[in-house]
Amino acid sequence: MPFRDIDNDLHRLKDIKTEARLIGSRISVAFVGVLLLFGILIFRFYHLQIVNYEAYVTRAESNRIQVQPVPPNRGLIFDRNGVLLAENRPSYTLSIVKERTPDLEKTLVAVATLIDVGEDDLANFRKALSQRRRPYESVPLRYHLTEEEIARIAVNEYALEGVEVEAQLVRYYPYGELFAHTIGYVGRISERELANFDDQMYRRYSGTHSIGKIGVEKYYEEELLGEVGSQHVEVNAHGRVLRTLERIDPVPGKDIYLNLDIEVQKAAAEAMAGRRGAVVAIEVATGGLLALVSTPSFDPNLFVTGISVQNYRELNESPDLPLLNRTIQGQYPPGSTLKPMLGLGGLESRVITPQWRIRDPGFYILENSERRYRDWKKYGHGNQVDLHQAIVESCDTYFYDLSVRMGVDRMHPLGAAFGLGSRTGIDIPSERAGNWPSRMWKKAVRGLPWFPGDSLNMSIGQGDVLATPLQLAVMTAGLATRGIIHEPRVVERVGNEKVLAPAEVRYEAREENWDSVAQAMEAVVHSARGTAKVINRGVTYRIAGKTGTAQVIGIAQDQEYDRDKIHERNRDHALFIAYAPVEKPEVAVAIVIENGEHGSSAAAPVARQVFDTWFAVEAVRQAQREQEAALGYRP
16 A cells, blocks of 8 residues: 555645634634623623712612601690690510511511410501501511510520511500590501501501591591601611611690590599499580590500400490490480470470460370370379479470470471581591481381371480480580580690680570570479489589480380389480589580489489589689689799
8 A cells, every 4th residue: 555645635634824814713703702792891881880870879879778757756635634644655566577587487486485476466467567568667566565575585686587676655545444435545557547548648657557546536636646757777788777867857746635624524434333324514605525424434555556356355245335435326315304495495486385284194195096195103293284393393294295286397496406316516536416306307217207196205305316415415505505506525725726616506595485494494403393302412503404214115005114024224214414503504414324214313413423523623723723823823
């Protein structure tokens, strides 16, 4: 085989020049690519650092600097003499910031091993966590930590990422049940309430977990809340605050002063002695409410940080209805307490005169009827009963006759003028209107015409007639002021601004007719035959009043009321209205005692205790004012 020159063959296969050009072109392309990438990098750098510098700096700062809301202190609530009724107490709260917690469920378990965390606490926490909130906003888990619990959390802080112990001001009601229905309470903001918030409301409540639920706390929420502040804080990568950079202080809520007098409120509550019912005392010259007592009551402090399921069930399912504000929501047949007003209307419409007399055999029979409408006194009040005696002894038969003479078309506008059948306009929510029937009402609601028997029932405050204790107090104040009706007011002053009750003349009558009714009401208490004479012993002032008894269940015409055969809760209600002193009325009261049976023995003594307390307290305060004036003291 001939020898071949291998080097010569390789030289023919490999074109060195072509390969050199190829390598050179590749290097050039790579160099251009590097230059292009470097140019893109420079452009991107320019875009970030020059063109969009402000935007990215702001974004970076937002990760480092947070804006946190600073909640305002809620306004305080005082009685008319400056006694603190609702305050803010410091409390330590355990909260969790979800964004700083790697494993929320594990953290909750760890916390539960250190302090007591109930099912209600967890349920409220999860509910609050699901609501709209700001990033890194803490959510309360447990309120009112003890010093021992705070120490346990502090020792284990290293293992509880996102857990904080915060000092907060929490609402507290030092007198508990005494003012629960009137002042009300604050509670956690619910999902329904939060859903109704607009952006402005959401901003105002940022950092605040509670809102007024009932009573003054709800009605004056806007004034009590205040204005939220803010602070810019620097945080680290874990969200912990390093320092405060800027702060705008919140504006605290306005303090509120009530017309309520704590001594009168206490006296009324004590006089009720645990019985179900209501007491309303009103200053006739201003419409300011001196006492609003609804019994039984409840402790409003239970609701502030979230009431337990068990406690709420006990209150809500109680047959005594402690959550019901009987002063404005309890609707009762007013019974004979309407008789002075109806007597005034009869005089003013001239269907009767003060001298008009009827025979009372103990019952009344309508023309062309056989039904007997019974008087409370079995054999009647005699053969010559006039208006004065009818009011003093509460003669039903007289007012049966009067109702037929007046008719519903005169009675209805009369009662409406004194506020029956409509809300009074009181400055707490959830007031009910009661019912003051008319022809139109019965046709619309029952689909029936008005019958004379309806007028008879109306004249003694039975049948379809319903009134709240507040309405009866307003009516009584209207009798005391001779027709001037004030809208009742719980609040006397918001901050330095007076809350004035609008007043208007609702009913005009001749002076001699006012005198007739006033003298009869005075005799109810101070005459030997008055139904409320039991409270006149030792009294140093004159009281004008009227007792009332209202049936809870109907009694058949051929049967008599026998308390021993009737369940306690089906027995008659006891009522009493009054004002004092007669010559220059200051205070009007209305009392309802459920199933108390007799207004004279059950309700009237409550009014006497309220009056005694008011006049005694006012005498002491007047002496103090005179002494201060003599010393040149100026408030």
